[in-house]
Amino acid sequence: MIILAGKKLNKVIAGGLRETISVFPSVPKLAIIQVGDNPASNIYIARKQKFAEEIGAQATVRKFPETATEDEIISEIYSLNADVSVNGIIVQLPIPQHLTISKIIDSISPDKDVDGLSAKNIYKVDRKELTKLHSDQIKISKDETTLSVPMTAIKTSKS
Secondary structure, three states: OEEEOHHHHHHHHHHHHHHHHOOOOOOOEEEEEEEOOOHHHHHHHHHHHHHHHHHOOEEEEEEEOOOOOHHHHHHHHHHHHHOOOOOEEEEOOOOOOOOOHHHHHOOOOHHHEOOOOOHHHHHHHHOOOOOOOOOOEEEEEEOOEEEEEEHHHEEEOOO
């Protein structure tokens, strides 16, 4: 059995990202789209903002009311796609039922789709066109789904 040490993995990933980001010419910026006021989403977003701060990045939230239309949200996403200071975009799920998730997610530029949920990025995963793993990482596969994890965050057990 393989056990992931979550806190250790978080520290390893954060340290590597902090080191990488420290040499960037500008601070990476993540835009988070939130529709409505879901309490669990608020917690997840706060954690994303905290992690961004820890690694030297910036995470901003574009909050829409629950009654927002697809056109309003997609218009904002197009604006963020065009904004060269924004490196990544996430739509915080869940979103209200009157909105079409796929239509909203697919409006994110594949290059800025941090979650990789757009149809174009899912196609890349299916076609195995993503960047190869670094040699100091291990692949954990189940049903052809691969998770790349740094070796330092893996514990093994005989259970």
